[in-house]
Amino acid sequence: MRLNTTKAHGVSYDGTYVYWVQTEQGHQAIMRAQLDDFAKTKQVLVSIGLEDPGDIAIDWLGGHLYFSDVERGAISVCRTDGSMCTNLHTNAKQPRFVTLDVKNGTMYWADWHHRPLIMMARMDGSQPEVLIDSLHTFATGLALDIPNGRLYYVDKTIKVFKLDSRQGYSLFEEPFHHPYAIAVFENTIFWSDWTSNSIQTIDKLHGPSSKRSMLITLDTPIYDMHIYHPVLYANIHNPCANATCSHLCLRVTNTTVTCACPTGMVLHGNNCELKEDYHPLYLVVGGGSFFSRLDYNSLGNPEVHTTHFDIGRVQAMAYDNTRDTLYIYDGQRKTINYINMSDFTLGITHLFLLKGLEDIVDMDYDYVTDSLYLVDAGRHFIEVVSLRTQQRALLFRFAEDETPVSICVMPDYGKMLVAIMVNEENKIFCIDSIGLDGQDREHLIRTDIRDNKKKQLLSVNSDDASSDNKEKQLLSVSSDFISLEEEEKENISNDNKKKQLLSVNSDDASSDNKEKQLLSVSSDFISLEEEEKENISNGGQIPEKT
Known part of the structure; x- marks a missing residue:
């Protein structure tokens, strides 16, 4: 199925919605839609506060959407309906290709700290650390093989990193064309090749000795891939189910969580409260009798804040x-x-x-x-x-x-x-x-x-x-x-x-x-048709000065 979108990159799927980053005329937005009714269910999740959003990762257990923004130097998390967002404190500088190990409450991303790195942290942003610092180029295509404890990525060629022993090796002995995005499922590795604009596969167990296969060839480069299968979304306990967080509940380990607050709020216990003397930079848009207040200090979707x-x-x-x-x-x-x-x-x-x-x-x-x-x-x-x-x-x-x-x-x-x-x-x-x-x-x-x-x-x-x-x-x-x-x-x-x-x-x-x-x-200062004046009694008062 080919979906009709403008320039899109960063894609994920949770079994109901497909999520992607869309770029059009210099503007970016994070979108979602249902595959079986794409045109009618297409909606904007986040369009305010973005500068250069990258790949998307879904916390299918907690109902959250993770994404990176290189220009803002931030990794952010929102509810999957875009109704609430916050930035994570991860020590990220130029993060890209964020990927999640939902079962263990861990996330990974590529970054640049005066040199290319791959970093990891808990899913609430805590305990950030450098995982790989021996890269030749900025890594792309991060993909997890969770059952086998492997992290796959592209550093000139496709590399494999063992998460338990912290040892890595190359899947191919020679640089192989121009791989960019990677996905792993069971015994097969999928990757996009920018030289041939194709998706290719190989058996991960036999590696270079097995035959590479051409899965599909397209007209344009492939920026991202995501594999969905119900077996990857095992029914495990969600520790946030018993938490009492007022706004966002983020998974840290199998049994522990952290409460988080949107911009402009602070955490007191498990409850988020407005900061004292907090005055955000916001934009008010009015049309007809409907008004939207867009907070420029935080991520979000202006469409969910419309007031009559x-x-x-x-x-x-x-x-x-x-x-x-x-x-x-x-x-x-x-x-x-x-x-x-x-x-x-x-x-x-x-x-x-x-x-x-x-x-x-x-x-x-x-x-x-x-x-x-x-x-x-x-x-x-x-x-x-x-x-x-x-x-x-x-x-x-x-x-x-x-x-x-x-x-x-x-x-x-x-x-x-x-x-x-x-x-x-x-x-x-x-x-x-x-x-x-x-x-x-x-x-x-x-x-x-x-x-x-x-x-x-x-x-x-x-x-x-x-x-x-x-x-x-x-x-x-x-x-x-x-x-x-x-x-x-x-x-x-x-x-x-x-x-x-x-x-x-x-x-x-x-x-x-x-x-x-x-x-x-x-x-649009155009002439409006003369409308009937209403007889309204005078009784206006102005608010007291504060």
């Missing part, structure tokens, strides 16, 4: 790092609501502003004056609202042929950058600098983007090192500010016309530097 908010349709967002609060403009009800990030998974927002809002396309927070800046494209002006007093003021009114579309507030400089569409027909935009009091407008950039439909407008304001300068770092990206061509509009549904809005916040690790980073992305 009690709003109509998000059109703009801003993050208040003082109160840890997200402000949301509801484009359907024409209101601004807020929600504290601690209540994010509840999805219950509170009304902040109701009256006088027409078409808010962007917002930004000024921590110095504790104010919220609003860009109203419908009324062609910028408004500011004090979060302490809820007093509002009109700062700047644009000409009728000028439509503001995005804002970046820079409190340290007393200015804001505003992206403005000055000619809708010819798709001409400019970026202006305006004082935070609405004075001293200055033209900075003017561009005609008729031939380039995706202009990115970036502004970064870095932090001062002193603790007295609590300026947040801000990156604002605006793309696709132009109306789509007529033929493109026909292929876009009303739901797709809703722009996607993203917001990121983080706390600096030092106690004196508690700034938040904010990433605001607005895309």
Whole structure:
């Protein structure tokens, strides 16, 4: 069976799901699907926090997925549904080809510590040690023959290592083409050969004296192989069955386990608790009334953290790092609501502003004056609202042929950058600098983007090192500010016309530097059909400042 995937490597199978690492357009993800219904059961397990994931190994007894990441220098473990992940402390530097001895609670991997090595540790990452340090090249294709206590790997040729006596030898006397991946089952060794793009086999008992066989030839190199047979998954006792770990239970030996916690949590006894003053770097993505919070400090799958908010349709967002609060403009009800990030998974927002809002396309927070800046494209002006007093003021009114579309507030400089569409027909935009009091407008950039439909407008304001300068770092990206061509509009549904809005916040690790980073992305600023305004009574209150 040939499965339809983009560039894939690292494969494993547990009898129900096939798991693999997929690479597409520079992005990596760990996937799984059922073999008998591949297209409909295909799902993403891990897509956040990956840089260069390698081979996959399945802990079929505990229900865990192990994988390495060379760029992060880490070996990680997740539940097989991707719902919970953690990094193991293994002293790994550039790990690849992680493989598991599930019955004995041991794992092996190839690594590079100024020289090529093969290392081993317990399956919780403890007791790491160098197993083989006499390699000629970076080892590939690690495979275990558990009943016979052998580790097979490629070091120019196929090598065999006896785990009990710590002695090794070559399966072939001569280097044999270009072997890469290895699998072992009963008396047969399987390997992929990159010279012939084939899978070949040999009897492991007779070695070089036996005849090598060509099993299959393909059009492309084979990166990994995995053999599944029920006999390899013997029904043995799982010590985690009687454990009381609150999150992850990792096998250490036949009888002992270790409890583990996801990033941002610490272990107290067998329970994981949130770290005090832990403020992760996370990205909030909103579309319609659904929001996802992506924690960039940990591995995971953003799809499992989607929350339905009690709003109509998000059109703009801003993050208040003082109160840890997200402000949301509801484009359907024409209101601004807020929600504290601690209540994010509840999805219950509170009304902040109701009256006088027409078409808010962007917002930004000024921590110095504790104010919220609003860009109203419908009324062609910028408004500011004090979060302490809820007093509002009109700062700047644009000409009728000028439509503001995005804002970046820079409190340290007393200015804001505003992206403005000055000619809708010819798709001409400019970026202006305006004082935070609405004075001293200055033209900075003017561009005609008729031939380039995706202009990115970036502004970064870095932090001062002193603790007295609590300026947040801000990156604002605006793309696709132009109306789509007529033929493109026909292929876009009303739901797709809703722009996607993203917001990121983080706390600096030092106690004196508690700034938040904010990433605001607005895309597809196309005209939405006028929606019926709802009559909502005013009664909004803002959260108390912490």
